[in-house]
Amino acid sequence: MxxxxxxxxxxxxxxxxxxxxxxxxxxxxxxxxGSGADGIAVAASEQPDAILLDVMMxxxxxxxxxxxxxxxxRTAAIPVLLLTAQVLSSERAALADAPVAAILAKPFDPxxxxxxxxxxxxxxx
Amino acid sequence: MTALWPVxxxxxxxxxxxxxxxxxxxxxxxxxxxxxRLASRVLAVPIALVTLVDADRQWxxxxxxxxxxxxxxxxxxxxxxIAADLHGLLIxxxxxxxxxxxxxxxxxxxxxxxxxxxxxxxxxxxxxxTLSVMDDRVRSFAEDELAALVDLGHWAEAELRAEDERRLTxxxxxxxxxxxxxLEGVAEGVVxxxxxxxxxxxxxxxxxxxxxxxxxxxxxxxxxxTHARHADGTPYPHEDCPVSEVLRTGRSQRxxxxxxxxxxxxxxPIDWSAGAVREDDEVVGAVVVFGDASxxxxxxxxxxxxxxxxxxxxxxxxxxxxxxxGLLENGAGGALPPGAGPLVDIALRNAKRLARLxxxxxxxxxxxxxxxxxxxxxLNVGELMRTASATVQGTAMTRGIDVAVxxxxxxxxxxxHRLLQVLTxxxxxxxxxxxxxxxxxxxxxxxxxxxxxxxxxxGVGIPAESLDRVFDRFWQMDGSTRRARGGTGLxxxxxxxxxxxHGGLISVDSQVGVGSTFTVCLPLRSQDRPVTxxxxxxxRDQADAxxxxxxAGEDG
Numbered sequence: 001m002x003x004x005x006x007x008x009x010x011x012x013x014x015x016x017x018x019x020x021x022x023x024x025x026x027x028x029x030x031x032x033x034g035s036g037a038d039g040i041a042v043a044a045s046e047q048p049d050a051i052l053l054d055v056m057m058x059x060x061x062x063x064x065x066x067x068x069x070x071x072x073x074r075t076a077a078i079p080v081l082l083l084t085a086q087v088l089s090s091e092r093a094a095l096a097d098a099p100v101a102a103i104l105a106k107p108f109d110p111x112x113x114x115x116x117x118x119x120x121x122x123x124x125x
Numbered sequence: 126m127t128a129l130w131p132v133x134x135x136x137x138x139x140x141x142x143x144x145x146x147x148x149x150x151x152x153x154x155x156x157x158x159x160x161x162r163l164a165s166r167v168l169a170v171p172i173a174l175v176t177l178v179d180a181d182r183q184w185x186x187x188x189x190x191x192x193x194x195x196x197x198x199x200x201x202x203x204x205x206x207i208a209a210d211l212h213g214l215l216i217x218x219x220x221x222x223x224x225x226x227x228x229x230x231x232x233x234x235x236x237x238x239x240x241x242x243x244x245x246x247x248x249x250x251x252x253x254x255t256l257s258v259m260d261d262r263v264r265s266f267a268e269d270e271l272a273a274l275v276d277l278g279h280w281a282e283a284e285l286r287a288e289d290e291r292r293l294t295x296x297x298x299x300x301x302x303x304x305x306x307x308l309e310g311v312a313e314g315v316v317x318x319x320x321x322x323x324x325x326x327x328x329x330x331x332x333x334x335x336x337x338x339x340x341x342x343x344x345x346x347x348x349x350x351t352h353a354r355h356a357d358g359t360p361y362p363h364e365d366c367p368v369s370e371v372l373r374t375g376r377s378q379r380x381x382x383x384x385x386x387x388x389x390x391x392x393x394p395i396d397w398s399a400g401a402v403r404e405d406d407e408v409v410g411a412v413v414v415f416g417d418a419s420x421x422x423x424x425x426x427x428x429x430x431x432x433x434x435x436x437x438x439x440x441x442x443x444x445x446x447x448x449x450x451g452l453l454e455n456g457a458g459g460a461l462p463p464g465a466g467p468l469v470d471i472a473l474r475n476a477k478r479l480a481r482l483x484x485x486x487x488x489x490x491x492x493x494x495x496x497x498x499x500x501x502x503x504l505n506v507g508e509l510m511r512t513a514s515a516t517v518q519g520t521a522m523t524r525g526i527d528v529a530v531x532x533x534x535x536x537x538x539x540x541x542h543r544l545l546q547v548l549t550x551x552x553x554x555x556x557x558x559x560x561x562x563x564x565x566x567x568x569x570x571x572x573x574x575x576x577x578x579x580x581x582x583x584g585v586g587i588p589a590e591s592l593d594r595v596f597d598r599f600w601q602m603d604g605s606t607r608r609a610r611g612g613t614g615l616x617x618x619x620x621x622x623x624x625x626x627h628g629g630l631i632s633v634d635s636q637v638g639v640g641s642t643f644t645v646c647l648p649l650r651s652q653d654r655p656v657t658x659x660x661x662x663x664x665r666d667q668a669d670a671x672x673x674x675x676x677a678g679e680d681g
Contacts, residue, residue, distance in 0.1 A: 013442070024457035107447060
């Protein structure tokens with residue numbers, strides 16, 4: 001079954017790697033956004049099956065974006081996965097109460113990213 | 126002919142006392158002149174002297190009937206008085222007939238000295254001079270005259286002793302002043318305690334840092350007043366305090382870190398040390414020296430943040446690089462032209478290596494001061510060992526190394542991911558330094574309190590002189606090893622920090638050409654607070670000697 005996943009990351013290269021990985025390896029349809037605000041807009045209009053969210057982003061960070069997605073009735077039902085390097089203590093603290101389905105480690109392996117998302121969300125391969 | 130006087134006993138000490146008196150070459154003083162006047166009158170002699178016998182001269186503090194300030198010691202009769210009879214009188218009725226004195230200029234001169242009587246003046250039980258009388262006539266001295274001379278001698282002695290005491294007091298005061306100046310001038314807090322841990326002195330820096338008026342600290346129990354709780358507010362028992370240990374054992378404690386509580390209830394982070402004060406081999410107190418650690422902690426925080434940010438900034442492009450190369454290698458970018466495969470492989474391998482180094486630097490920073498969060502839960506050691514072994518199986522097969530697992534049934538309270546990291550790191554090292562066809566063994570044993578997991582290889586071994594440093598950051602066997610074997614030099618440091626974070630110990634035993642055994646000892650008790658693994662006497666002495674103990678407490 002073809003899934004649609006939204007990748008939200010402020011780093012264009014990471015976005016591209018995630019897109020290539022999920023399209024070519026997992027065979028999904030991938031949407032991308034470069035900021036939390038864009039991500040919310042795309043999620044609301046395109047209704048992806050899942051949202052992959054970077055934690056460290058300027059202006060609106062991952063946890064904050066996740067909170068807004070959860071609070072928005074148009075996007076509340078979409079599972080959110082956070083991608084984190086868990087480097088800074090402030091970052092770790094912010095993760096503690098973020099409304100997300102799973103937290104994935106960064107850097108991710110492009111060959112297994114799709115499987116990790118599937119496993120975390122209980123999707124059948 | 127020159128007759129040398131017999132050297133007085135304890136000449137050095139005698140001269141030291143004389144030096145301390147500081148009366149040599151000072152002007153005449155009435156307090157001594159009145160004694161010589163009286164001596165001259167009572168004994169009816171023309172000459173009376175208060176003399177001080179220096180190393181090479183006899184100097185006159187007070188003279189009646191003589192107008193030279195000093196004579197050479199070898200020309201002095203009094204020098205004999207001091208040497209010959211330290212406690213008594215020297216009496217000479219006719220010096221011109223006495224072989225000891227007949228040749229002396231004072232005797233042989235026209236109208237020279239004939240009769241002499243001198244009594245030794247003693248200060249701090251050392252003969253420093255004489256009260257003496259002389260006559261140019263041959264004569265004897267009556268008993269009551271000699272008694273008067275002795276009495277006057279005691280008087281002169283009393284004056285000398287008073288002077289000595291005055292000098293001593295001055296010296297003590299100056300010493301005390303200097304000590305106070307040092308204590309006040311030193312930029313660190315200094316507190317002295319007696320054998321019961323009660324404050325005996327405190328400098329103003331200490332009082333300021335502790336937020337107590339100096340006088341209120343004097344006499345109080347230092348630990349109970351300023352140190353009775355840990356930084357997190359939990360009780361800090363008196364017997365656990367390093368100062369108590371110093372008082373108990375007499376061994377100094379250095380590089381301590383902890384919190385002292387101010388009078389206003391604020392905890393101050395402190396770097397400190399405590400040393401023993403001894404009197405006749407007995408520990409009678411301790412001196413605590415301390416400084417505010419806030420600045421150091423702030424700098425460390427800054428360094429940590431810097432490392433974290435830099436690492437993160439390195440990771441982001443590395444993620445892209447690795448990801449792109451991985452996708453390329455797997456054909457996500459289309460089929461690679463012939464010859465490109467090996468190049469992509471080289472690029473990918475090195476990108477991974479760089480990423481591993483960045484990860485290790487981050488890990489070592491986080492784990493070094495317990496900053497690495499541990500998600501602890503009950504873990505089956507046997508399963509952990511089997512998982513670790515399975516993880517390295519691929520590498521083992523590539524290198525033709527057999528990994529043998531001999532597990533044990535035990536449960537520890539640990540972080541599965543981190544403990545696996547430790548075991549795979551140890552196994553990876555073991556394989557890296559093992560020849561093809563050899564065996565790496567992962568084995569374990571347990572008792573009631575701890576489980577010991579060992580990784581033994583048949584590799585090159587570690588020289589004895591390097592064993593103490595294998596857990597140091599960036600330690601490698603040597604530069605060539607670093608290049609050839611491809612480690613980052615941080616794995617063992619991280620492993621040690623992780624094991625210690627679990628309240629355990631890691632140790633190494635090795636023999637060059639035979640192999641190495643790394644042993645991880647983890648406590649079996651499942652408690653929230655890390656417990657320290659007790660060392661067992663009599664087993665694996667060598668490994669235990671190098672094992673690093675971890676204190677569960679805040680200090681030390």
